[in-house]
Amino acid sequence: MELRDAIRSSGAVRQFTDEEVPLSKVHAVLDDARFAASGSNRQPWRVAVVEDTKIRESMLELMQPTWDEWIAAAGIYETPFNAIDYVTPTEITPNIPNGMLAEIATIPVVLAVAADLRRIAMMDNGFERPPMTGGASIYPFCWNLLLSARAHGLGGVMTTFLSRAEAEAQPLLGLPEHHALVATIFLGVPVHQPTKLKRLPVESFATLNRFDGPPLEA
Numbered sequence: 001m002e003l004r005d006a007i008r009s010s011g012a013v014r015q016f017t018d019e020e021v022p023l024s025k026v027h028a029v030l031d032d033a034r035f036a037a038s039g040s041n042r043q044p045w046r047v048a049v050v051e052d053t054k055i056r057e058s059m060l061e062l063m064q065p066t067w068d069e070w071i072a073a074a075g076i077y078e079t080p081f082n083a084i085d086y087v088t089p090t091e092i093t094p095n096i097p098n099g100m101l102a103e104i105a106t107i108p109v110v111l112a113v114a115a116d117l118r119r120i121a122m123m124d125n126g127f128e129r130p131p132m133t134g135g136a137s138i139y140p141f142c143w144n145l146l147l148s149a150r151a152h153g154l155g156g157v158m159t160t161f162l163s164r165a166e167a168e169a170q171p172l173l174g175l176p177e178h179h180a181l182v183a184t185i186f187l188g189v190p191v192h193q194p195t196k197l198k199r200l201p202v203e204s205f206a207t208l209n210r211f212d213g214p215p216l217e218a
């Protein structure tokens, strides 16, 4: 597939056929993903390929409250969990079904991705706002992984539900000290691969010289 087509058409996949994905294919996907950029090439990624059903079900238990909170908050905030003005809603209905999470035991591939914080230069650490730059050393790896999965006939989605429960997930997954649980990625053969993606046009986010400059036109 042509690179630009892949970039423009790799939508999130949350439903998978029951076709098994061999570990050799997961290895091949990770073997591509590792070529991602990271600050000073420190490659801070760690990946747990979670096959054990009991661990997966425990992951679901930890993710469920975040999904419930998301649903409760989605009607109140444009972006639930945003770091600027988010406050946990007072009323949260528990155990709201989530189609993908309900299938966690049988999703072909479940990957927990962690980042070693000692290997990330966090340039905006210590600011009054939460740090952001460190993510740039790990999420390109996650995105490479998803693009490579597509090239291997797979689809998938990056999620961060479990990151909310990092403290509880730490003993479950054996997350090493000083590591952040940055994503849980689900992969499999897509029931349907969305390719027509809704994204805002360049003029809506790119400006000349300054962020308050005129829109960058084609």
Ligand SMILES: Cc1cc2nc3c(=O)[nH]c(=O)nc-3n(C[C@H](O)[C@H](O)[C@H](O)COP(=O)(O)O)c2cc1C
Binding pocket: 010, 011, 012, 013, 014, 157, 158, 159, 160, 161, 194, 197, 198
């Ligand atoms: C950092 C990040 C976190 C995400 N977390 C979740 C999640 O917790 N659950 C989920 O279903 N999708 C999650 N997604 C997938 C996004 O919802 C999806 O990429 C976005 O809606 C665009 O979908 P599309 O590419 O199909 O248009 C996440 C994506 C990113 C990049």
